[in-house]
Amino acid sequence: MKRNFACACVALGLAALIVAPRAVYATDGYFENGYGTISKGMGGVGVAYPQDAMAAAINPAGLVFIGNRFDIGAALFIPERSYSVQGNPSGQQGTFGLTPGTVASNQDFFGNPHLATNHMLTPNSSFGFTMYGNGGMNTNYPAISNGKGMPTGTFYGGSAGVDLSQLYMIPSYSRKFNNKASWGVSLILAYQQFSAKGLSAFGSFDSDDSTNNLTNRGYDHSFGYGGALGVMGEVAPNLRLGLAYQTKVVMQKFPKYSDLFADHGGFDIPQNATVGLAWNESPRNLIEFDVQKIWYSQVHSIGNPFSNLMNGFQSNDPDDLLGGSNGAGFGWRDVVVYKLGVQRQVSSSWTVRAGLDYCRQPIPSSEVLFNILAPGVQEWHITTGFTKKLNSKDDFSMSLMYSPPSSVTGPNPMEVPGQQSITLRMYQWEVEANYGIHW
Helix, strand or coil: CHHHHHHHHHHHHHHHHHHCCCCCCCCECCECCCCCHHHHHCCCCCCCCCCCHHHHHCCHHHHHHCCCEEEEEEEEEEEEEEEEEECCCCCCCCCCCCCCEEEECCCCCEEEEEEEEEEEEECCEEEEEEEEEEEEEECCECCCECCCCCECCCCCCCCEEEEEEEEEEEEEEEEEEECCEEEEEEEEEEEEEEEEECCHHHHHHECCCCCCCCCCCCCEEEEEEEEEEEEEEEEECCEEEEEEEECCEEECCCHHHCCCCHHHHCCCECCEEEEEEEEEEECCEEEEEEEEEECHHHCHHHHCCCHHHHHHHHHCCHHHCECCCCCCCCCCCCEEEEEEEEEEECCCCEEEEEEEEEECCCCCHHHCCHHHCCCCCCCEEEEEEEEEECCCCEEEEEEEEEEEEEEEEEECCCCCCCCCEEEEEEEEEEEEEEEEEEC
16 A cells, blocks of 8 residues: 555656646537546546546546545547638628638647546545646647748738647545445636637737737636536436536636637636436446536637627727627537446456547537637547456556547638638547556
8 A cells, every 4th residue: 555655646746747738628619528548438427437536527426436546547639620711702891801721730649647546534435636637729720821922821820729728636525425325525726728829810809909918929827716516326226326516617817818818818617517327237237328518608708709809890899809808709609418338347357348429519600710729529429448457456448539520611700791611620539548556
């Protein structure tokens, strides 16, 4: 046990240094489709049936059923994103036409470590700590030619894109009601960083002419806090029910981008809720089904429509312009995520998994222009994975996720109606590995 505790402390420090700089995702909107390698192998389920110390990321009530355990792992995430513009710019005064053609984003490989530990305080209570990348979005479109050898970029400001990453650090407490049910609570400590470039052409649409906090300001950082709570229990023989709710995580504003995000640089993390059932069909077989809702529309910088910008420009109302209290955002709608996972223990040493995750992508066709920067259009996620017991205390798990190509097409709202259309596309791969120790 002393060896395990020492290893855990060393790994905790190393992971804190590694994880903090970067964790970029775009799956269920910009949240991950699952947390922990075992959960990801089963389509992201886990609110009703915890299996490792990463359970606190889904439902803190599960930790008390985990026992003493430490998990550490990392994912390699590969998103391929691009956009296409159909139709030539009209050239009319007051319009903003884009260069026709297809442009792919650079930088397609991202690493994302995680760690979690859980310690039993008594036979009926436990304390855990979890650290992981919660979500994010990255695009990096190169400067493209306007046909005259001059670099223009997507929005005529050179290379364009955004880089958003979020890190969660979660202490959790879990306690049993009885041998078949429990509750749990978490304090969420969050860090996020953001940068944007190539957006200078939108300078005439920001709410404050006295500042220059729209684009090309390098990385800005913010900290925040929130909470999560959950319950789970056996509601019938071999059938478990789990419920979890995560509050909105209130973040400091991004002062370097106060002319870009609504509420003068605000970018809170949306609240979400999950309910699920887990059925042990037999001692070796497990079937889980979770439903999650994410309230993207409740964060103004994410949910406000791009049309606010046009309305504010026409009415000369700075509150509706970029950075204003009701400023334009990405126009994302709320999403409901459906997750199905199956697991089979094929021997005393091997367990295999598979899963599906589906959510209607959050970007309406009217919002494609600004979402060139954040093309979170994925809908289906197909997963598989396994766990190999190495000995009585250690195990090794892997998961693989493929999200097939998805797209959305809509008009350029800053052009003559019918003049140009924009299509956003993405597909994704992810492979993750985890080493677990229990004692």
